[in-house]
Amino acid sequence: MCTPQTPSAYQFAATGTPVDAEKSARRTYPPAPEPLPVPVMDNHTHLDFPDGTAPVGVREALDAAEAVGVKGAVQVGCDLESSRFTVAAVEQDRRLLGAVALHPNDAPLYAERGELESALAEIEALAAHPRIRAIGETGLDFFRTEGAGLAHQRHSFRRHIDIAKRLDLTLQIHDRDAHQDVIDVLREEGAPERVVFHCFSGDEELARICNEHGWWMSFAGTVTFKNAHNLRAALAVAEPELIMVETDAPFLTPHPHRGKPNASYLIPYTVRSMAELTGRDLAEFCAQISENTVRAYGSWE
Numbered sequence: 001m002c003t004p005q006t007p008s009a010y011q012f013a014a015t016g017t018p019v020d021a022e023k024s025a026r027r028t029y030p031p032a033p034e035p036l037p038v039p040v041m042d043n044h045t046h047l048d049f050p051d052g053t054a055p056v057g058v059r060e061a062l063d064a065a066e067a068v069g070v071k072g073a074v075q076v077g078c079d080l081e082s083s084r085f086t087v088a089a090v091e092q093d094r095r096l097l098g099a100v101a102l103h104p105n106d107a108p109l110y111a112e113r114g115e116l117e118s119a120l121a122e123i124e125a126l127a128a129h130p131r132i133r134a135i136g137e138t139g140l141d142f143f144r145t146e147g148a149g150l151a152h153q154r155h156s157f158r159r160h161i162d163i164a165k166r167l168d169l170t171l172q173i174h175d176r177d178a179h180q181d182v183i184d185v186l187r188e189e190g191a192p193e194r195v196v197f198h199c200f201s202g203d204e205e206l207a208r209i210c211n212e213h214g215w216w217m218s219f220a221g222t223v224t225f226k227n228a229h230n231l232r233a234a235l236a237v238a239e240p241e242l243i244m245v246e247t248d249a250p251f252l253t254p255h256p257h258r259g260k261p262n263a264s265y266l267i268p269y270t271v272r273s274m275a276e277l278t279g280r281d282l283a284e285f286c287a288q289i290s291e292n293t294v295r296a297y298g299s300w301e
Contacts, residue, residue, distance in 0.1 A: 010056065010064060010263065027051065030257035033268040036069030038286035040271060041293045041300070042264040043074045043218055044099075044137070044172065044198050044246035048085045051250030051261040062095045065264035069286070071095065072300045073264050074246075076137055076172065076198075078103035080119055083126050090131040097297050099134035099172050100126045104141040107156035108149035116156065124163050133297040135164040136172020137198050140185070143176045154185065161189045170194040170296055179206050191215070194296055199248050200234065207234035210242060216296050218244040221254030221262065224273045232277055240280075244292050245271055 010029035042065065047058050056064075065073065075090065076099045077083030083100035090098040100123050102110060110116040127135060138160035140153055164171040171192045175182045179202050186195070197210060200217040210217050217238050223231045235243070245267060247253075253262035254269040275285040294300075 010265070026259065027261060029263060030253070030260050030266060032064070032068050032265055033272075035067070036268050036271060036286050037283040038290065039066075039069045039071035040245060040267060040286050040289045041072040041074070042070055042247050042249075042267050043196070043244050043293050043297065044076050044220075045073050045249045045264050046078070046082070046251075047073075047075050047089060047249075048082050049250050056263070058089050058092055058096070061263060061265075062093055065267070066095065068265050068268055070264050070267045072097070074099055074134065074172075074297060076134075077101060077126075078137060079106045080122055083123060087126050087129050087132065090129065095300065096131070097134075097300060098129070098132045099136040099170075100132055101136045101138040101160055101172070102156055103137060104139050104153045104157065104174055105144045108145060108152040111149075111152040111156075116152065120156070120159050120163070123160075124167070127163060127167055127169060132169070134170040134172045134196070135160050135167070136170075136196070137174040138171070139174040139176075140178035140182050141174060141176040142178045142181070154181075157182075157185055158189055161186070161192065164192040165190070168193070170196060172196045172198050174198055175201060183209060196244065196296055199246065199252065200231065202234055203230040204233040204237050207238045211237070211239045214242065216242050216244050216292065218246045219270065219274060220246050220248045221252040221258070221266075221270050223277070224255040224270060225258065226255070235274060235277055240278075240288055241292055241295075243274075243289060244296065245274065245289055 072095045074097050075086045077086040086098040090096045110119045195215040199220045247262050249262040275282045
């Protein structure tokens with residue numbers, strides 16, 4: 001089977017001076033991979049975050065993904081603006097479901113302005129839309145926030161957990177350098193019925209904890225990076241029914257295109273790598289991922 005051409009929406013040529021051309025080349029999208037034998041879903045993407053040399057619309061992005069066997073996606077909000085975008089996007093295209101939240105690095109900013117509680121109230125109102133299936137991304141990030149901001153992060157995380165539980169929505173967790181603290185908060189508050197560790201960044205120990213609690217582990221392009229030994233160890237012990245895949249687009253583009261803009265149509269690179277790492281038949285692995293994703297978020301129909 002021939003590898004398809006890069007979808008037209010993503011065909012952007014570098015132009016300008018040599019310096020500008022080099023910079024532009026870094027922002028051009030990689031070629032499309034060979035389609036997957038069984039369709040999967042990208043369970044975490046940011047269609048409102050432009051990263052290439054030109055904007056790509058929601059429908060164009062999803063058409064490109066569908067052409068290579070990525071039949072749906074979860075559009076994720078990180079603040080009020082992107083959460084509002086998410087609600088509009090899921091109404092625009094049935095191949096999208098949505099998640100809304102205040103990112104842990106944004107929660108302290110709202111708190112500093114005295115707007116955190118009103119922002120959380122709007123998140124809850126937006127989450128009432130029937131195609132919003134998750135509260136996320138929320139959690140803890142000890143890499144970019146420190147000091148007094150951490151208290152606001154923890155408060156926001158607890159409030160998001162409460163919203164997810166009361167609305168019976170999946171909780172989509174952002175966890176950066178905060179594994180034990182995230183687990184502690186989940187145990188203290190009582191985790192929602194469905195929990196996804198977005199862009200799983202832990203090791204074998206965290207994977208075993210997720211196995212024990214039935215929490216999904218969503219692997220991004222980082223699992224294909226040469227130095228990601230901890231992620232490959234985690235993937236090796238993760239229960240098959242708890243594995244999902246995502247892009248976190250436009251970030252974390254998988255090998256061999258690391259450093260280029262990411263998009264849902266590039267999921268096959270990650271999926272093939274994961275299947276090879278786990279020794280699974282590709283078609284069976286894709287079917288398992290698709291089944292897991294529907295169990296986490298419900299039907300796209």
